[in-house]
Amino acid sequence: MTTTGSSALERLSRLPVANIGDAMERLNVCHSAVRSTWEGARLAGPALTVLTRPGDNLFIHRAIEAVQPGQVIVVAGGADESRALIGELMAGRAKAARCAGFVIDGAVRDVAVIRALGVPVFARAVTPAGPYKNGPGALDVPVAIGGVVVSPGDYVVGDDDGVAVVTPSTAEEVATKAEAKHAQENAARATIAEALGHPFPTG
Numbered sequence: 001m002t003t004t005g006s007s008a009l010e011r012l013s014r015l016p017v018a019n020i021g022d023a024m025e026r027l028n029v030c031h032s033a034v035r036s037t038w039e040g041a042r043l044a045g046p047a048l049t050v051l052t053r054p055g056d057n058l059f060i061h062r063a064i065e066a067v068q069p070g071q072v073i074v075v076a077g078g079a080d081e082s083r084a085l086i087g088e089l090m091a092g093r094a095k096a097a098r099c100a101g102f103v104i105d106g107a108v109r110d111v112a113v114i115r116a117l118g119v120p121v122f123a124r125a126v127t128p129a130g131p132y133k134n135g136p137g138a139l140d141v142p143v144a145i146g147g148v149v150v151s152p153g154d155y156v157v158g159d160d161d162g163v164a165v166v167t168p169s170t171a172e173e174v175a176t177k178a179e180a181k182h183a184q185e186n187a188a189r190a191t192i193a194e195a196l197g198h199p200f201p202t203g
């Protein structure tokens with residue numbers, strides 16, 4: 001990753017996902033079904049992509065073995081909600097590898113402990129039903145998450161509102177536009193706070 005790229009990623013990591021989506025003409029925002037599993041979770045990092053058979057997590061185990069510090073494991077699980085693709089043990093191993101978190105187009109389990117671990121996990125559903133571990137699957141291929149294409153290395157940013165995907169070649173421009181939008185909104189927040197008679201909440 002270049003210095004330019006990492007500074008754009010850092011800037012994106014500090015911005016609300018809503019502003020980032022607006023800066024991309026409201027494109028490249030995942031379907032609302034792919035949501036944070038705990039309030040306040042936030043992630044930003046380059047994607048390590050996983051394609052897996054719905055309900056099967058063999059290749060997510062391989063991703064946790066391969067993940068580099070700061071990467072987000074992004075799993076195309078076919079939008080299946082019937083089997084949890086990760087839980088507390090896999091989240092804990094990923095944290096130990098300094099993975100930035102998970103975005104899963106599928107289900108997860110053990111969410112109370114995942115929250116206590118502080119691992120940001122975005123998913124379509126929560127279920128106690130366990131996964132199969134047979135494959136097939138693939139790592140580092142383009143995938144679709146909530147209707148958005150994620151290529152390996154794309155920047156993935158998530159907060160309480162959802163997930164946006166930013167191609168690194170556009171990240172500087174998107175960060176600049178999103179910062180401008182955020183500054184413009186700050187001015188509006190100040191005016192509204194005055195009318196409310198108390199500071200505008202920061203969420």
Ligand SMILES: O=C([O-])CC(=O)C(=O)O
Nearest residue numbers: 085086087088089090130
């Ligand atoms: O059984 C699994 O593969 C997922 C799970 O619950 C865990 O990682 O804790």
Ligand SMILES: [Mg+2]
Nearest residue numbers: 087088089110
């Ligand atoms: Mg478990």
